[in-house]
Amino acid sequence: MSKTIFNDRAMIVFGMHLALFVLVVVAAAALNLYATPDRIWFIWVLAGWGIAVAAHGLLLLLQRTHRRERIFIDPKARAAIVHLFAYLAVVLLLFAVNYTETPKVWWFYWVALGWGAGVAAHLWCVFYKHGRGRSRTGMVATSGASQELEQGKKALSRPKPAAAAALPPSSPPPHPRSWRRHRCRRIA
Numbered sequence: 001m002s003k004t005i006f007n008d009r010a011m012i013v014f015g016m017h018l019a020l021f022v023l024v025v026v027a028a029a030a031l032n033l034y035a036t037p038d039r040i041w042f043i044w045v046l047a048g049w050g051i052a053v054a055a056h057g058l059l060l061l062l063q064r065t066h067r068r069e070r071i072f073i074d075p076k077a078r079a080a081i082v083h084l085f086a087y088l089a090v091v092l093l094l095f096a097v098n099y100t101e102t103p104k105v106w107w108f109y110w111v112a113l114g115w116g117a118g119v120a121a122h123l124w125c126v127f128y129k130h131g132r133g134r135s136r137t138g139m140v141a142t143s144g145a146s147q148e149l150e151q152g153k154k155a156l157s158r159p160k161p162a163a164a165a166a167l168p169p170s171s172p173p174p175h176p177r178s179w180r181r182h183r184c185r186r187i188a
Helices: 002-007 009-035 042-064 077-103 109-128 141-156 162-168
Strands: none
Touching: 009 042, 042 077, 077 109
C-alpha cells in the first residue's frame, strides 16, 4: 500500500503542501514568539493556510473514495463541494479575526455576502440548473438509467480484441462534457 501512495502524484503534491505548511507555521511561530511575544499572530497563518491544506485534503478524499454518489464521481460536483467548504471555513476564520481584532466594526459579512453569491451560483449551476432528477447528460436518474450506466461502464472495461485494438480510430469521439453543452460558463 505504501508503494501506491508514494507513486501517486496527487498524494506526493499533497504531502509537499502539508510539509511546507508545517515548516512555514513553525517558522512563523518562532519568529512571532521571538520578535513579538506579547502579540500572538502566527495563529492566523496557521488557520488561513490550514484551510487551504484542509480543502486540498478534502479534494483528494473525494477523488479517492470509491463511492457512487454524484459528488464523488462528477468532477464539477466535487469542485462545488470543495468551493463550499473553502467558503464556509474562510468566512468562519474572518468572523474570528473580526471578533478578536476589530470587534467594534463588523466587516466580515461583506466578504460572506459577495463570495456567498458566487458559491450559490456555482452550486446552482452544478446541482440545480440541469433539472431535478436529471444528470448532466439529460438522463432521468432512475434505476433504468443507472442500469444503462453500469452496462456502459462494463462495456468500456471489457478488453478489446487484438485486431480491433491494433487499428487506429478513424476520428476521436466527442468529449462527453463538451464546453458547448455546459450552460454555466465562466466569465473571463
